């Protein structure tokens with residue numbers, strides 16, 4: 001039985017509690033459909049986006065007037081959704097998360113025309129979204145980006161290649177970042193809303209990873225985007241990328257927490273029913289130590305994740321430090337928790353198809369994308385040093 005005591009913490013309001021109960025019931029009723037896999041991950045993902053759209057769950061990924069009833073995206077609701085979906089099926093969490101990541105910058109910084117054109121369709125699942133920041137030589141080092149945006153009459157021409165793009169093979173809409181050259185490095189990047197039906201766009205390589213999901217290298221050959229598809233002002237792309245990631249990093253921690261809670265429940269069920277040396281495994285003190293670490297890790301992760309989400313929802317303009325702590329701690333801890341669960345299952349833990357085996361593969365990439373763990377440590381250290389120097393710590 002999943003532990004939901006966290007929902008009584010003061011980070012939440014009653015509508016969150018009602019939403020979690022409703023979502024949990026919906027996920028339990030649709031568990032088989034959420035977990036169904038075919039050999040075509042693109043088709044599976046499209047199906048999940050449609051399913052989540054029809055259920056109204058995707059509405060939470062976009063701001064008011066375009067889907068959700070709240071004025072802006074509620075980060076606690078995003079986190080509750082990701083945690084709950086990840087508990088059931090990694091691909092369902094992915095399908096939801098990408099609608100938020102792919103459209104988040106458009107919601108925050110897009111023109112009214114771009115918001116009205118795309119957000120309602122993202123909210124219903126009619127359009128599948130993606131976020132195209134990384135390049136072969138610009139992953140952690142975003143400012144090394146080479147793709148270009150050149151100003152022309154009425155808009156911009158995009159040229160270059162992006163890689164590791166989640167939903168790349170199936171996205172209808174991308175948030176794309178390109179070097180527009182107002183200044184060197186991070187200050188010369190712009191962001192655009194980009195419909196993939198645009199002439200000159202292509203998928204050049206499909207990437208197969210340990211926990212399959214739609215992933216590709218994509219190419220832009222002289223693609224035209226109109227002026228109203230520029231997000232904010234030219235040269236603001238790096239700031240836009242970081243503000244979007246700030247908002248969404250706690251949700252990566254929430255997904256990790258969902259995986260970890262599932263691994264914990266699977267391990268609890270195993271340890272209390274499997275007999276070793278004439279008694280349930282759970283009677284062995286070393287098993288108890290493993291279960292204790294798992295429970296402790298889950299609560300500590302939840303505190304960091306929901307602290308960050310609450311701070312954002314309460315109006316803190318940037319949550320860079322809180323978001324980095326939540327992502328770093330929750331993803332690293334979930335990895336350890338899932339590894340412990342695999343160990344408690346013994347040989348059965350590494351058999352293909354066992355839930356803990358699947359979780360073991362699914363958690364890994366979360367420690368790399370949206371800023372690897374080392375990047376989060378750098379962010380936290382910079383913020384802590386700045387706080388110390390400005391005298392806000394004792």
Ligand SMILES: Cc1cc2nc3c(=O)[nH]c(=O)nc-3n(C[C@H](O)[C@H](O)[C@H](O)COP(=O)(O)OP(=O)(O)OC[C@H]3O[C@@H](n4cnc5c(N)ncnc54)[C@H](O)[C@@H]3O)c2cc1C
Nearest residue numbers: 131132133134139140141164165166365368369370372374
């Ligand atoms: C499954 C998956 C999905 C992804 N989806 C998307 C997507 O939708 N859109 C998108 O734009 N990108 C996406 N990415 C790309 C992802 O954001 C990058 O892989 C990530 O930023 C790391 O970049 P890199 O792979 O080039 O590794 P590198 O930048 O070469 O870094 C390699 C390693 O160096 C270490 N490192 C990094 N910085 C430091 C530092 N300051 N000090 C010490 N060590 C450091 C980290 O361990 C890092 O993993 C995805 C990646 C994966 C694996």
